[in-house]
Amino acid sequence: MEYQTAEEAAKDEKYKKILVELLYQLADDDFITAFRGSEWLGIAPHIEEDVAFSSINQDTMGHAAIYYEMLEELGEGKADNLAHLREAKDRRNAIILEEVNGQGSYLEEPRYDWAFAVVRNYFYDLAKAIRLQSLKNSSYKPLAHVAEKMMLEQYYHLMHWQTWFSQLVDATMDAKHRMTAAIEKVWADFGGVLTLGEFGEEMERLGLIEGEQMLKDKWMKEISKVFEKHAVEIPNNASPTMIRGDGRSGEFTGDLTEALQRLSEVYKLDPSASW
Numbered sequence: 001m002e003y004q005t006a007e008e009a010a011k012d013e014k015y016k017k018i019l020v021e022l023l024y025q026l027a028d029d030d031f032i033t034a035f036r037g038s039e040w041l042g043i044a045p046h047i048e049e050d051v052a053f054s055s056i057n058q059d060t061m062g063h064a065a066i067y068y069e070m071l072e073e074l075g076e077g078k079a080d081n082l083a084h085l086r087e088a089k090d091r092r093n094a095i096i097l098e099e100v101n102g103q104g105s106y107l108e109e110p111r112y113d114w115a116f117a118v119v120r121n122y123f124y125d126l127a128k129a130i131r132l133q134s135l136k137n138s139s140y141k142p143l144a145h146v147a148e149k150m151m152l153e154q155y156y157h158l159m160h161w162q163t164w165f166s167q168l169v170d171a172t173m174d175a176k177h178r179m180t181a182a183i184e185k186v187w188a189d190f191g192g193v194l195t196l197g198e199f200g201e202e203m204e205r206l207g208l209i210e211g212e213q214m215l216k217d218k219w220m221k222e223i224s225k226v227f228e229k230h231a232v233e234i235p236n237n238a239s240p241t242m243i244r245g246d247g248r249s250g251e252f253t254g255d256l257t258e259a260l261q262r263l264s265e266v267y268k269l270d271p272s273a274s275w
Helices: 008-013 011-039 047-071 079-084 114-135 141-169 175-188 197-205 214-230 254-269
Strands: none
Touching: 008 011, 008 141, 011 114, 011 197, 011 254, 047 079, 047 141, 079 254, 114 141, 114 175, 114 214, 141 175, 141 214, 175 197, 197 214
């Protein structure tokens, strides 16, 4: 089956339920990723990176906004409210994406880990590119059209982080050591990004997106080639895991609660404002 509009999809209750679940995953992943990236504004390694990273975060937040607007069209409520007013337990982002950038805070003694930022963003943007490529064939045609447009930006996002990753793992021993530690840290919870949650099989059956295992295999194939090229060992686990829980099921950490409080502070003062 295929649906050309939100109105058509909304009439099929089961299809709509699974579609909504997928859209929340897509939106919440991009939303929290863009926020964590925005915390590097002014403290990135150099001015050129400050500009480039800010642009990437702006694009990523724009992608989140598009998904929330699609949810609004399906009757889930106002897009701004979906972004800012939903509680942590109602979010569907992967836990690794909500983790703080490092010690301190953006406003007080930020001692962030650039290696962690590079690895997390590279792993995520690779997974996102694979996901978008699959979504281009989605049975929900508005989503397929959106994915095709997003891929134009995603190509550059992925290239940016792959360049950083390759340069740092081939740099000094200290840089490689930091990158290895970051890889192990991200790997431990990155399985949360690669899962589609409890409704993953239904998403595949309805033609919304390829199956979870297929998407994961594609990611593993690409990341393995990069690891081999740069003599980086895959961590002990054969594939990324979810040590701290499954964000797709509403599990979260205090990092998400803190982030949402800051993100929604201004919006709650003036809900009529546009984010």
